[in-house]
Amino acid sequence: MVSPFTLNGKKAPSLITWMWGAGLITIWVLFSPSSLLIFALGMLPSLVAFFIDRTDHKYAVYCVSGLNFCGTLPFLLKLTADHSLSAAMEIMGDVFTIAIIFAAAGFGWMLFLSIPPVITAFLTVITETRVKSLKTIQQRIVHEWGGSVIEENGSNKGMHTDVEDPTEANEGTPAVPE
Amino acid sequence: MAEQPLETDDIVDALPKDMEEIFKPADVPAENTPTPRGDGNGPVVLRDRFVLDTAIPLPHLDSPSARAYQAEDRRDLGRKLFVLICSPEIPTRIDSIRKQKTLDPSGRLDIIDWDVVFWPPLGQSTMAIIFTQPLGGRVIHRLTRKEAKITEYDVPQKLATPLTTILQKLADQDAPHRAIRPENIFFNDEEMTEIVIGENLTSPPGYDQPCIFEPIERAMSHPAGRGVGTSRDDIYALGVTIGILVLGQNPVAKLKDDDLIRARLEQSSYTVIFGNSPIPLPLLKPIQGMLNDDPAARWDFNEITNWLDGQRTSSSKKRPYAFEKAENPYLFQGKEYISPRSLAYHFAQKIPDSVAAGREEAFDTWLLRSLGNKAMSEAVKGVYQNAKFHSQGYRGSESYISFILCMILDPLGPIRYKNIAFMPDGYGPLLATEVLHNNNKPFASEILSYDIGQTWLANHHPPFPGTSDLQKNLSALKGFLAIKDLGYGLERVLYEINTSLPCHSPLVLYDYVLLIDHLLPAMERSASTADTSQRPVDRHIAAFIAARFKEDIHPHLKSLGSKTQNTSIIGLLSLLAFLQWKLREQPLLGLSSWIGGLLGPAINSYHNRITRGDLEKEIPRLVRKGSLPELFDLVDNAKRRNEDISGYEEAKNEWLAAEEEIQDIEGAGDARITKAERAGQQTAAVFSIIITLSVVIGLMIVQPW
Structure with missing residues (x-):
């Protein structure tokens, strides 16, 4: 019996799913083998992306397959004029067609590779701004209430107490006129 | 004004070294003594009415503890007055002064007025009491110079009647005179027809009395510890005084005090003093009755009145005091003793030797065979057994054994402890003398700590007059002594038991602060000369306030005695502010400035630095107003304090929340990326x-x- 779980703990597609898939493809072959041919050949970059992207969420697959489909769809629509297998072969035999489909898929790869660093940089800037703001608040508290605020919290909670208290030095007794 | 929680010890502790010195408590600021006011002669004005002339002393009116000077009433220049300038070192009798001021003056020197004045010849303030001048001078001087004569027939009417009348009045006011002696009897008029008694206010009761004029148990006591006594003690002194005035001389003047006391203990006072003198027959019985060494058998005012009225006296009162005598003498340090009382008197002066002698078989044999007193013998044995049992404690000490031994041998004698003898009602002045002049604090403390007085009172038969009150007082004093904080301790005992004792703080010593109302003005004066880095309240001032100020100052004292600097300084300020407020004292600029300069820890007790800054800016303004209550309200305002505490808590929480968020952000690392x-x-x-x-x-x- 086949185990329902893979080694990395992910649930593998069940037999019924496989059967459903096989059934759909069979129906597709019977009714429109030309579109299946274009789709199968056109969506190869997405299949590659599926195997390359080992993450759980498969964001690369989303990016590549989406744009890959955008590149394939216009040629699928051409079959509305001539829905024959030879027309499909003619379309896919054109280098320009292949170039467009693969370029679209490449654009998907480009999106997947270029957007995360931008977002990361953006989030880092936001975080650093927040830390700076929090440290300013702490400085204000220490300035107003003294270093004992840090010491008590530090001793109680095991915090680091390296925040500088600019006014910790005793200010002495008030000047009293004689 | 409840103590507020203070939480800035760490800040105070973090003070620089030079500031730590400033905030150290000044319990005994010995060097912090204000400069005494410069001397200079000239008249001193008392209550804007009486001019006291420092340039005209009247030595013939001097008292043993006070010098006499001429005084003048601006409103009645014809009135002959004199002022007695009391010795600042000796406690006066302020309660008696107040009582006598309201009493009919006939029969005694009339008190015109009294107050504390700055006396230039002394260079300090002291008590001044103004009296009318007795124009006829001292009776004994007139008799000695043969300018007057008192025969045995004159005694009842001229001498005994006026003296008895005034003594009875004083006794009715519960203020026995305790200074009856020939030198203190005056002719009030130049014609020498009216006799009055002199003052008894410038020293503790019996303090100035030669021991011949004191009943035997008080004669054996330290002059300061002779006690207030009763009218019986006055009657004894009156008897001796009458006898000497009639004879014109003291028949035992050449006898040393020790010898006189020993003779009196072994033969009775009358026998020793007048036994060999030609006392006129009509005066024989009265003097014998007045000199009876048993206070219960001594004549009282009824007997004297009966005698003055020519009636017979009751036979029971005629019996002389029966002395307990041994058949054979006991030899102690080369001297023979026949009476256990006289032996106790000398035992108390030689403690180690007497304790060793008491252990010996010979002493027990003397008690059993010569004295025939088995109970005394058993009691002495019990003392040593008890001491053996408590050998590690004070009950096993030689001083305590000696005290008990002397009490057994002479149950009617004074308390004898560590070479000092005193009556329980004389503990106050004795304490003042021993602590302030002889620096004998251990003695004074042990009397209370070891229940010396209580033990003596419990063993006194018949019960000593006022035993229950004395026991109550001693218990209360022991309680004060047990607390070591400011406002308690031996100093508190000192001022509680001596209502006439001025404050002995070095800060106000020269101002003779007798009443609580005088304290703040004196501190204000000392502020200009004292070392203001020291605190203005030392142990003496705190105890003086606690004893004299009739308001509940316990919370202030508790705060003042705190080991935390800021709590202590706020306690000091609150105490003095309460005093100024209650006594409606005038602005105290110097004292405010002094305290204002010490408020560093109190200000630092606030967490909020803005609040601290505000306080520091505000203090000089209030100092210039001289108002301690306002200063206190500024420094320890409850609303401000609570806001500070709650704000501090909020600040801590806010800081902590920020810190946790920062740690969340910074601590995330690769996970964040x-x-x-x-x-x-x-x-x-x-x-x-x-x-x-x-x-x-x-x-x-x-x-x-």
Whole structure:
């Protein structure tokens, strides 16, 4: 019996799913083998992306397959004029067609590779701004209430107490006129 | 004014070294003594009415503890007055002064007025009591110079009647005179027809009395510890005084005090003093009755009145005191003793030797065979057994054994402890003398700590007059002594038991602060000369306030005695502010400035630095107003204090929340980057799907079906 779980703990597609898939493809072959041919050949970059992207969420697959489909769809629509297998072969035999489909898929790869660093940089800037703001608040508290605020919290909670208290030095007794 | 919680010990502790010195408590600021006012002669004005002339002393009116000077009443220049300037070192009898001021003056020197004045010849303030001058001078001087004569027939009417009348009045006021002696009897008029008694106010009761004029148990006591006594003690002194005035001389003047006391103990006072003198027959019985060494058998005012009225006296009162005598003498340090009382008197002076002698078989044999007193013998044995049992404690000490031994041998004698003898009602002045002049604090403390007085009172038969009150007082004093904080301790005992004792703080010593109302003005004066880095309240001032100020100052003292600097300084300020407020004292600029300069720890007790800054700016303004209550309200305002505490808590929580968030952010590290990358990938995926959908929809729309 086949185990329902893979080694990395992910649930593998069940037999019924496989059967459903096989059934759909069979129906597709019977009714429109030309579109299946274009789709199968056109969506190869997405299949590659599926195997390359080992993450759980498969964001690369989303990016590549989406744009890959955008590149394939216009040629699928051409079959509305001539829905024959030879027309499909003619379309896919054109280098320009292949170039467009693969370029679209490449654009998907480009999106997947270029957007995360931008977002990361953006989030880092936001975080650093927040830390700076929090440290300013702490400085204000220490300035107003003294270093004992840090010491008590530090001793109680095991915090680091390296925040500088600019006014910790005793200010002495008030000047009293004689 | 409850103590507020203070939480800035760490800040105070973090003071620089030079400031720590400033905030150290000044319990005994020995060097912090204000400069005494410069001397200079000239008149001193008392209550804007009486002019006291420092240049005209009247030595013939001097008292043993006070010098006499001429005084003048501005409103009645014809009135002959004199002032007694009391010795600042000796406690006066302020209660008696107040009582006598309201009493009919006939029969005694009339008190015109009294107050504390600055006396230039002494260079300090002291008590001044103004009296009318007795124009006829001292009786004994007139008799000695043969300018007057008192025969045995004159005694009842001229001498005994006026003296008895005034003594009875004083006794009715519960203020026995205790200074009856020939030198203190005056002719009030130049014609020498009216006799009055002199003052008894410038020293503790019996303090100035030669021991011949004191009943035997008080004669054996330290002059300061002779006690207030009763009218019986006055009657004894009156008897001796009458006898000497009639004889014109003291028959035992050449006898040393020790010898006189020993003789009196072994033969009775009358026998020793007048036994060999030609006392006129009509006066024999009265003097014998008045000199009876048994206080219960001594004549009282009824007997004297009967005698003055010519009536017979009751036979029981005629019996002389029966002395307990041994058949054979006991030899102690080369001297023979026949009476246990005289032996106790000398035992108390030689403690180690007497304790050793008491252990010997010979002493027990003497008690059993010569004295025939088995109970005394058993009691002495019990003392040593008890001492053996308590050998590690004070009950096993030689001083305590000696005290008990002397009490057994002479139950009617004074308390004898560590070479000092005193009556329980004389403990106050004795304490003042021993602590302030002889620096004998251990003695004074042990009397209370070891229940010496209580033990003596419990063993005194018949009960000593006022035993229950004395026991109550001693218990209360022991309680004060047990607390070591400011406002308690031996100093508190000193001022509680001596209502006439001025404050002995070095800060106000020269101002003779007798009443609580005088304290703040004296401290204000000392502020200009004292070392203001020291605190203005030392142990003496705190104890003086606690004893004299009739308001509940316990919370202030508790705060003042705190080991935390800021609590202590706020306690000091609150105490003095309460005093100024209650006594409606005038502005105290110097004292405010002094305390204002010490408020550093109190200000630092606030957490909020803005509040501290505000206080520091505000203090000089209030100092210039001289108002301690306002200063206190500024420094320890409850609302401000609570706001500070709650604000501090909020600040701590806010700081902690910020710190936790920072740690969350900074501590995340690679996880944060991973998270950001994932967000980027999600964004890319979503972006891709949007493009796909747009393209699909666009193509579907433009597709020419």
